[in-house]
Amino acid sequence: MKWQGLINKYKEYLPVSNKTPIVSLNEGNTPLIFAPHISSLIGEKIKVFLKYEGLNPTGSFKDRGMTMAISKALEDGAHAVMCASTGNTSASAAAYSARAGLKCIVLIPKGAIALGKLAQALIHKAHVIAIDGNFDDALTLVKEITNKYPVTLVNSLNPYRIEGQTTGAYEVCDQLGSPPDILSIPVGNAGNITAYWKGFKRYQEAGKIESLPKMLGFQAAGAAPIVNKKIIEDPKTIATAIKIGNPASWQSAEAARDESNGLIDSVTDEEILNAYKILSSKEGVFVEPASAASVAGILKLAQNNYFTENDEYNIVCVLTGHGLKDPDRAIKSIEEPVIIPAKVESVLKEIGFE
Numbered sequence: 068m069k070w071q072g073l074i075n076k077y078k079e080y081l082p083v084s085n086k087t088p089i090v091s092l093n094e095g096n097t098p099l100i101f102a103p104h105i106s107s108l109i110g111e112k113i114k115v116f117l118k119y120e121g122l123n124p125t126g127s128f129k130d131r132g133m134t135m136a137i138s139k140a141l142e143d144g145a146h147a148v149m150c151a152s153t154g155n156t157s158a159s160a161a162a163y164s165a166r167a168g169l170k171c172i173v174l175i176p177k178g179a180i181a182l183g184k185l186a187q188a189l190i191h192k193a194h195v196i197a198i199d200g201n202f203d204d205a206l207t208l209v210k211e212i213t214n215k216y217p218v219t220l221v222n223s224l225n226p227y228r229i230e231g232q233t234t235g236a237y238e239v240c241d242q243l244g245s246p247p248d249i250l251s252i253p254v255g256n257a258g259n260i261t262a263y264w265k266g267f268k269r270y271q272e273a274g275k276i277e278s279l280p281k282m283l284g285f286q287a288a289g290a291a292p293i294v295n296k297k298i299i300e301d302p303k304t305i306a307t308a309i310k311i312g313n314p315a316s317w318q319s320a321e322a323a324r325d326e327s328n329g330l331i332d333s334v335t336d337e338e339i340l341n342a343y344k345i346l347s348s349k350e351g352v353f354v355e356p357a358s359a360a361s362v363a364g365i366l367k368l369a370q371n372n373y374f375t376e377n378d379e380y381n382i383v384c385v386l387t388g389h390g391l392k393d394p395d396r397a398i399k400s401i402e403e404p405v406i407i408p409a410k411v412e413s414v415l416k417e418i419g420f421e
């Protein structure tokens with residue numbers, strides 16, 4: 068049957084009814100791509116797969132939660148929604164609100180949003196407000212305002228966001244034909260690691276899978292509150308999507324880590340950019356820097372001999388956002404093309420065919 072979005076596909080696992088007006092852009096059903104080069108870097112018997120969430124309608128995994136949050140907001144009679152964002156939540160909220168006819172207000176940290184995401188929020192006609200503060204400050208303001216005024220919060224503190232994002236776990240299991248042995252995922256506000264773990268457990272309870280994966284979460288080294296066990300007042304990383312110092316789902320991320328016998332570790336900006344370049348130049352998969360943290364993390368663990376098992380097993384890395392989201396970072400990571408005369412001889416000389 069034709070794909071009609073993830074609520075339609077997974078409604079038996081989601082808090083929706085026949086009365087829920089489903090607002091969908093046909094999100095979900097993103098490809099799970101085998102990564103031969105990265106697999107070879109990790110270990111002989113290990114297969115690494117990439118869950119390419121950048122292929123959702125607005126270019127990130129946020130659409131999974133947003134189709135649920137906006138559908139339920141509409142069902143509950145809301146007229147306006149609001150979020151704080153490092154970029155992707157605002158892009159997704161803006162698009163789904165446009166579709167639903169809801170007013171969308173977004174608070175972003177001044178100067179810290181990748182250009183593609185800012186363009187998305189604006190083109191979808193959200194009311195975009197930049198604050199002189201970071202993401203954590205923006206979220207504090209949004210929580211206070213949505214508590215007091217008739218505006219629905221659509222950050223991942225909204226339980227419907229997490230519910231929608233559980234579908235990432237169902238898809239991974241359905242696509243692999245079994246649960247992965249390990250799930251590797253970037254951690255920012257910690258909603259997605261929470262959602263995947265909830266999803267795997269729910270799929271197990273439903274008898275769809277037998278075992279549960281180990282959850283490996285990765286924060287950027289300059290924005291690693293969970294790893295350092297303390298709030299980071301002034302987080303720093305080139306991976307602006309996960310530049311978050313006080314994650315909303317801190318405790319449930321720790322629970323996912325502990326219940327699954329996994330870990331939450333940090334990766335440096337250098338490690339993130341290395342993985343970013345390996346993904347684009349060796350696997351043909353273009354992601355934004357934050358997404359590369361999941362691959363950077365398993366590369367780091369492999370170097371420290373974390374993967375010692377002799378059995379064959381699968382690792383799924385969640386690649387949360389598309390590379391085109393952050394064009395400035397891409398341009399900083401490449402060499403500008405040469406400019407030559409428009410002549411056959413010049414082209415032949417340039418490519419070494421003279």
Ligand code: AN7
Nearest residue numbers: 152153155156255256257258259387388
């Ligand atoms: C590409 O858009 O928090 O740990 O405001 O955009 O669930 O927060 C984005 C987060 C990973 C971290 N990768 O996920 C926002 C925002 C990308 C992201 C994360 C984000 P969570």
